Amino acid sequence: MFVLPLLAFVSVSFVLPIFDMLFRSVDNPVVSTYLPKTIEQLTLWKGKELPKEEVFETLARELLIAKKNRTIGKVAARLNFETSGMRSAINKTVRKIKKYKGNRYKQALIKFDKRWGETNTWETIKRIGDRYTGVQYLAALDLKMGPEGKIIPQPEDRQIYVKIFLRTLWISLVVTLTCLLLAFPVSYLLATLPLRISNILMVMVLLPFWTSLLVRTTSWIVLLQRNGVVNDIIVWLGIIDDGSRIQMVYNQTGTLVAMTQILLPFMILPLYSVMKTISPSYMKAARSLGASPLRAFVRVYVPQTVPGIGAGCLLVFILSIGYYITPALVGGQSGQLISNFIAYHMKSSLNWGLAAALGTILLFAVLSLYWLYNKIVGIDNMKLG
Amino acid sequence: MAFPPYTGLGGKITHYSFLIFCAFVFLFLIAPILVIIPLSFNAEPYFTFTEGMMALDKEAYSVRWYKDIATNPQWIFSAKNSIFVATFSTLIATVLGTLAALGLSQSHMPYRPLVMGVLISPMIVPLIISAAGMFFFYSKIGLSQTMPGLILAHAVLGTPFVVITVTATLAGFDHSLTKAAQSLGAGTSRTFFKIQMPLILPGVVSGALFAFITSFDEVVVVFFLAGFEQRTIPRQMWAGIREQISPTILAVATILVCVSILLLTTVELLRRRNERLRGVSSS
Structure with missing residues (x-):
């Protein structure tokens, strides 16, 4: 079996990591590992009023142990993802418990930080004490667990991800349709010209396809920035004056323009290969039967290109919703897509659970689109260049 | 393009506006790549054409940014790394990918769609997700921030391309040739290197x-x-x-554009050779 070595290689070094990420989106080890006894005692707690004295004492002891083992930072960070401000509350509390000599922990903790006197805080700890949790998915959809286990929306100022998902879909849709609009005439031209000429023009499609993404993104920054070439031309043509140069990059416009250009070959190539197979005699027949050129084109030619349109649109859409590099470099604030937020949670906020949950949602979106692509086009028929 | 005699004025206008539209799209595709080439020779640290450049003044052009790359240890270091990683990951991807494509082309391959799906998956999954998954997993097994880890990751990302191109070449492969070789007494490996390999080589190289x-x-x-x-x-x-x-980036970009032109030409030549060998008219 010749396939086995590669199958094993891809499984271990690619599929396994992906499953690892899927697992991480529901995996929630921090609190249950570092505050085990507190969580155990909290399972008996009903949540109507504050927990009993002994729970406070257990928490205080476990926080001190965590401090000694240097795991307190992880606990504080995990709680802080749920309720901002918990990090400082925990750090403050730990500092004060160390010096505390008495044994009335409930009273003491509430004095150290008033959050310990709120049932909400305890509910949060109890909830994220579960070893496995769907909390990250709720967070990814701007929801959270409220009191008494009800699912409620996040506060207004923390509702971002639904907006970003919608923006990602919207930008992908606009990019896809723009690509279709630009690619259709060009593919038609390439398919109808004599081979000698169309081969030369094809280079103009294939060269961008082969050129580094970073190179193309860089050139769009150079072209579109305030002192860039496009603005220079517009000023020189006298359309705008020197003072009112347009900012076209580091915002949504930049993302749209650059992504359209980068993904355009992925639309042209499938369209071209379908149009190439359409015999011109159908159009001639329609014309000779009395159809106007427009009617012949719309009723006879376009329907035959539908497989190409479907393949190109799906391919471009799938590539756009997972796009990372270009939005990150030219997108500014308003042009960031969901991938950029995944990267942010991976690299900067270190909220890996949330990054994994966002990634899983994106992955399933892409996979279902590919399933559709496979139904319509067939992965086997995918052509390169 | 000659018009049929019955074409009216409206038809001509439509046709010319269509051509102009196409010209704009081609410009949109290619201009961003071409514009950085002259700009990388700019003598000033700007990203736009200076007056001197427009007047084709020799003074306005310089190779200072190229010199900057050649003398900057960071660029040289990263160039070495890039070539090293790309070479080894390509080697792994090509060997495993070609073998797999040979296996996939056999008619009695069980679970073919599923296997193909798994093999192609590195190309389908958005890069950010692959990167995140690999980051978690490779950190766990101590491969992150190491050369072997990076090479393995890139090899996985490259395999689908090899599988696809070689499978495509094999689709037109005449299996009676291997049978003929075997009936004449050649062993499996001899058949592979003497018969199959030369025929699928263009696909392997493109992959x-x-x-x-x-x-x-x-x-x-x-x-x-x-x-x-x-x-x-x-x-x-x-x-x-x-x-x-900095304009040094543009100089690097220009060099990369030249690399891609070189690669594109090679792939195109191979594709034509393959079509000629298989007797398909180039399409």
Whole structure:
């Protein structure tokens, strides 16, 4: 079996990591590992009023142990993802418990930080004490667990991800349709010209396809920035004056323009290969039967290109919703897509659970689109260049 | 393009506006790539055409940014890394990918769609997700921030391209040739190297070039998986664009454009050779 070595290689070094990420989106080890006894005692707690004295004492002891083992930072960070401000509350509390000599922990903790006197805080700890949790998915959809286990929306100022998902879909849709609009005439031209000429023009499609993404993104920054070439031309043509140069990059416009250009070959190539197979005699027949050129084109030619349109649109859409590099470099604030937020949670906020949950949602979106692509086009028929 | 005699004025106008539209699209595709080439020879540290450049003044052009690359140890270091990683990952991807494509082309292959799906998956999954997954997993097994880790990751990303191109070449492969060789007494390996290999070589080489460029261009996985010691050219460019974009970036970009022209030409020539060998009219 010749396939086995590669199958094993891809499984271990690619599929396994992906499953690892899927697992991480529901995996929630921090609190249950570092505050085990507190969580155990909290399972008996009903949540109507504050927990009993002994729970406070257990928490205080476990926080001190965590401090000694240097795991307190992880606990504080995990709680802080749920309720901002918990990090400082925990750090403050730990500092004060160390010096505390008495044994009335409930009273003491509430004095150290008033959050310990709120049932909400305890509910949060109890909830994220579960070893496995769907909390990250709720967070990814701007929801959270409220009191008494009800699912409620996040506060207004923390509702971002639904907006970003919608923006990602919207930008992908606009990019896809723009690509279709630009690619259709060009593919038609390439398919109808004599081979000698169309081969030369094809280079103009294939060269961008082969050129580094970073190179193309860089050139769009150079072209579109305030002192860039496009603005220079517009000023020189006298359309705008020197003072009112347009900012076209580091915002949504930049993302749209650059992504359209980068993904355009992925639309042209499938369209071209379908149009190439359409015999011109159908159009001639329609014309000779009395159809106007427009009617012949719309009723006879376009329907035959539908497989190409479907393949190109799906391919471009799938590539756009997972796009990372270009939005990150030219997108500014308003042009960031969901991938950029995944990267942010991976690299900067270190909220890996949330990054994994966002990634899983994106992955399933892409996979279902590919399933559709496979139904319509067939992965086997995918052509390169 | 000659018009049929019955074409009216309206038809001509439509046709010419269609051609103009196409010209704009071609310009849109190619201009961003071409514009950086002259700009990389700018004597001033600007990203726009200076008056001197427009007047074709010799003084306005210079190769200072190219000299900058050649003398900057960071660029040289990352270039070495890029070539090293791309070469080894291409080698792994090509060998495993070609073998797999040979296996897939056999008619009695069980679970073919499923296997194909798994093999193609590195190309389908958005890079950011692959990078995140690999980051978690490779960190766990101690491969993150190491050269072997990066090479393995890039090899996986390159394999689908090899599988696809070689499978495509094999689709037109006449299996009676291998049977003939075997009936004449050649062993399996001899048949492979003497009969199959020369015929599928164009597909293998195109696949290898795809794998090479995939690794050579890749920045997202490098971003997550590589430390400073494994910096590649794209990573260095990324940092340059993010922090302060200098014309040196344009010079690097120009060099990369030349590399892609070279690769494109090779692949195109191979494709034509393959079509000629198989007797298909080039389409």
